[in-house]
Amino acid sequence: MTLCFEDFxxxxxxxxxxxxxxxxxxxxxxxxxxxxxxxxxxxxxxRSMLKGLSGSGWHLCSIxxxxxxDGYIGRTASLGSPGVNELKWLAPLRPGDDLTLDVDVVExxxxxxxxxxxxxxxxxxxxxxxxxxxxEMTSPIIVKRREAAAG
Amino acid sequence: MTLCFEDFxxxxxxxxxxxxxxxxxxxxxxxxxxxxxxxxxxxxxxRSMLKGLSGSGWHLCSIxxxxxxDGYIGRTASLGSPGVNELKWLAPLRPGDDLTLDVDVVExxxxxxxxxxxxxxxxxxxxxxxxxxxxEMTSPIIVKRREAAAG
Numbered sequence: 001m002t003l004c005f006e007d008f009x010x011x012x013x014x015x016x017x018x019x020x021x022x023x024x025x026x027x028x029x030x031x032x033x034x035x036x037x038x039x040x041x042x043x044x045x046x047r048s049m050l051k052g053l054s055g056s057g058w059h060l061c062s063i064x065x066x067x068x069x070d071g072y073i074g075r076t077a078s079l080g081s082p083g084v085n086e087l088k089w090l091a092p093l094r095p096g097d098d099l100t101l102d103v104d105v106v107e108x109x110x111x112x113x114x115x116x117x118x119x120x121x122x123x124x125x126x127x128x129x130x131x132x133x134x135x136e137m138t139s140p141i142i143v144k145r146r147e148a149a150a151g
Numbered sequence: 152m153t154l155c156f157e158d159f160x161x162x163x164x165x166x167x168x169x170x171x172x173x174x175x176x177x178x179x180x181x182x183x184x185x186x187x188x189x190x191x192x193x194x195x196x197x198r199s200m201l202k203g204l205s206g207s208g209w210h211l212c213s214i215x216x217x218x219x220x221d222g223y224i225g226r227t228a229s230l231g232s233p234g235v236n237e238l239k240w241l242a243p244l245r246p247g248d249d250l251t252l253d254v255d256v257v258e259x260x261x262x263x264x265x266x267x268x269x270x271x272x273x274x275x276x277x278x279x280x281x282x283x284x285x286x287e288m289t290s291p292i293i294v295k296r297r298e299a300a301a302g
Binding site for chain 1: 180183184185186187189199200201207208209212213214216217220224225229230231232233234235236237238239240293
């Protein structure tokens with residue numbers, strides 16, 4: 001069943017994963033989009049502030065997007081997102097990490113400009129297997145209200 | 152020459168691109184990280200709010216990262232970024248777009264906790280060939296001060 005605005009009351013929404021991240025996919029993403037030495041070069045990375053090879057923050061965001069898609073966005077009447085309110089990279093993504101994602105609905109309100117939709121603001125936290133938070137993101141999506149989705 | 156904190160006074164920093172984006176790379180990124188119908192399926196996309204196939208916002212961010220890397224981050228004594236202050240997706244990325252990036256330094260200050268570094272906050276705006284803003288991002292990076300970089 002398709003999830004609509006009414007299915008996102010404020011509070012804990014769900015937990016997803018684990019999603020295993022390989023060294024190979026980390027290096028492939030970095031080579032294409034973010035070829036800084038800390039993301040590509042083991043020796044340079046060991047001398048960096050993050051003390052070892054770390055994934056690009058944009059790779060982490062992209063993996064979080066896929067975990068959200070697999071978890072609920074793929075079956076949500078979502079019209080898209082206007083952006084991100086806040087994004088924090090808190091600790092490095094490492095080769096071999098098993099990521100989990102906790103999602104809360106922090107706000108849900110009917111759109112004033114488009115009353116057949118609502119704006120659902122999520123807070124997602126990605127953690128590694130040790131429970132350390134790697135990334136925290138607060139972002140709204142636009143979701144159809146049930147009546148509009150059915151019509 | 153490596154760019155240090157002192158090389159980033161507030162004001163216009165630079166303009167980069169054009170970077171051509173193909174339909175094939177848009178579909179490949181969406182298939183891996185953001186397989187929503189609006190990013191993958193031409194027919195579904197034409198019925199979506201964005202009225203046609205659009206790239207994932209995370210793909211746009213990743214391309215912006217690469218444009219920043221090629222433009223200046225690749226030769227900057229950067230230690231990484233703690234996150235993003237604000238990110239707005241303003242208009243859809245389309246197949247065949249030629250993107251340009253304008254970058255301003257909005258703030259530059261010496262770090263209190265780590266005085267050998269400074270925090271440089273950039274605002275980047277990605278535009279298509281028509282000059283329409285697709286994405287706007289404000290984000291800090293941590294950059295070595297010249298004395299520390301030389302040491």
